[in-house]
Amino acid sequence: MLSKESDPIQYWEAPSAGEVGATIEEFLEQLGSPTWIYVPGRDHSRCRVITTLLHGNEPSGLHAVHAWLRSGDTPQTDLYFCIASVKAAQHPPGFHHRMLPGRRDLNRCFRPPYKDAEGVLAANMLHRLCAVRPEAVLDIHNTSGSGPSFAVVTSNDARHVALTSLFTQHLVITDLKLGAIMEFEGGDFPITTIECGGCHDPHAHQLAIDGVRRFALKKDLFDNDSMTANLVLYKHPLRVEMIEGSEIAYADHAIDGPDLTLHSDVEHFNFGEAPAQSVLGWFGPRGISCLTARDPIGCEHIEHYFEVRDNQLLTRQPLRLFMVTKNPDIALSDCLFYLVPVNELHRH
Ligand SMILES: [Zn+2]
Numbered sequence: 001m002l003s004k005e006s007d008p009i010q011y012w013e014a015p016s017a018g019e020v021g022a023t024i025e026e027f028l029e030q031l032g033s034p035t036w037i038y039v040p041g042r043d044h045s046r047c048r049v050i051t052t053l054l055h056g057n058e059p060s061g062l063h064a065v066h067a068w069l070r071s072g073d074t075p076q077t078d079l080y081f082c083i084a085s086v087k088a089a090q091h092p093p094g095f096h097h098r099m100l101p102g103r104r105d106l107n108r109c110f111r112p113p114y115k116d117a118e119g120v121l122a123a124n125m126l127h128r129l130c131a132v133r134p135e136a137v138l139d140i141h142n143t144s145g146s147g148p149s150f151a152v153v154t155s156n157d158a159r160h161v162a163l164t165s166l167f168t169q170h171l172v173i174t175d176l177k178l179g180a181i182m183e184f185e186g187g188d189f190p191i192t193t194i195e196c197g198g199c200h201d202p203h204a205h206q207l208a209i210d211g212v213r214r215f216a217l218k219k220d221l222f223d224n225d226s227m228t229a230n231l232v233l234y235k236h237p238l239r240v241e242m243i244e245g246s247e248i249a250y251a252d253h254a255i256d257g258p259d260l261t262l263h264s265d266v267e268h269f270n271f272g273e274a275p276a277q278s279v280l281g282w283f284g285p286r287g288i289s290c291l292t293a294r295d296p297i298g299c300e301h302i303e304h305y306f307e308v309r310d311n312q313l314l315t316r317q318p319l320r321l322f323m324v325t326k327n328p329d330i331a332l333s334d335c336l337f338y339l340v341p342v343n344e345l346h347r348h
Contacts (some may be wrong), residue, residue, distance in 0.1 A: 007124065009124050012031075019071045019333055021066075027069075028090055029090075031083055039068075039079040045134050046135055047077050047078035047079075047133075048135055049079075049134040050065065050082070050139075051084060051125065051181060055106070056095065056098060058142035060196040063213075064211070065081045068212055068213065079129075098330070107139075110125075111183070126186065129189070132225045136163055136192070137189055138211075143270070144325035145170055145267045149204070150171065150271075151193060153193070160190045170234065172322070233347070234340045235346060237339055238338065243291070247284075248261070249261045249328075259286050260313065262313075262331075266281065267324050272323055277315065278315045279313070283308060283311050304316070323338050324336050
């Protein structure tokens with residue numbers, strides 16, 4: 001049974017298939033707060049960890065954990081699940097809020113100081129990871145906008161690549177430091193972020209369910225697999241952000257007022273190629289100065305990749321855009337999208 005502790009994370013040991021609620025809503029109701037679940041495997045000398053629901057509006061990973069637990073199957077190694085932002089997910093209307101109103105984004109809290117509730121939770125998760133010394137950690141998310149799946153890692157070594165290939169053929173390598181769990185370097189285990197596509201994309205939940213089964217059942221996670229041959233690598237994407245205090249809208253024509261109106265179709269650029277001179281939207285009176293794209297050492301690149309003509313925001317060269325979102329809150333508080341120039345794409 002669930003044990004409620006003073007710890008920020010409660011513990012559920014070896015739930016049987018019948019104990020787990022029939023729907024993910026019932027499952028969340030059972031949890032009620034952040035939960036660490038232990039599932040004994042065939043080989044107790046090794047373990048693997050899946051963290052998910054760091055963002056309350058990204059349910060694919062929760063579907064996958066729920067499906068695994070309801071299957072009653074035995075994993076190859078011991079398995080731990082950490083379901084994090086249970087309360088944000090339950091906050092009405094359900095699976096709508098990335099975090100609780102007024103609170104910090106949990107996946108920006110995995111670095112000191114660990115002071116507020118999110119920081120304490122993040123620190124506790126890292127402490128638990130180090131304590132169980134897993135072979136590998138997956139952190140499962142959905143993208144804010146609609147689009148295909150991809151993985152995000154800080155290093156494209158063989159272990160991260162093998163984990164990626166359980167789910168997807170698109171691999172983003174980044175050294176941006178945002179405080180995400182995958183940036184953690186204090187343990188000798190690879191952490192791979194899986195973005196299953198948008199939560200309303202038809203295949204996102206199934207991709208998570210199938211990938212988690214492969215992760216749980218594979219005997220050796222890191223043996224060579226033909227799937228890794230087809231990986232496309234996106235190295236060190238730039239984050240395109242709006243400067244603080246900007247306003248954004250989405251429409252199929254220019255709108256008076258906001259600093260930027262993004263085309264209502266802009267999500268279709270997710271992982272498709274945006275050729276040079278693609279129109280992404282329209283600027284307000286401030287023009288391109290409302291946008292910024294700085295690299296990790298602080299150099300500004302926005303005018304290298306974009307230009308303005310007749311108030312239109314145009315690409316200067318062929319670009320791959322991803323994490324394009326039509327959620328204005330995410331666009332303003334996190335970023336508009338990431339980009340990699342097409343001539344810098346790599347095949348693994
Ligand atoms: Zn997320």
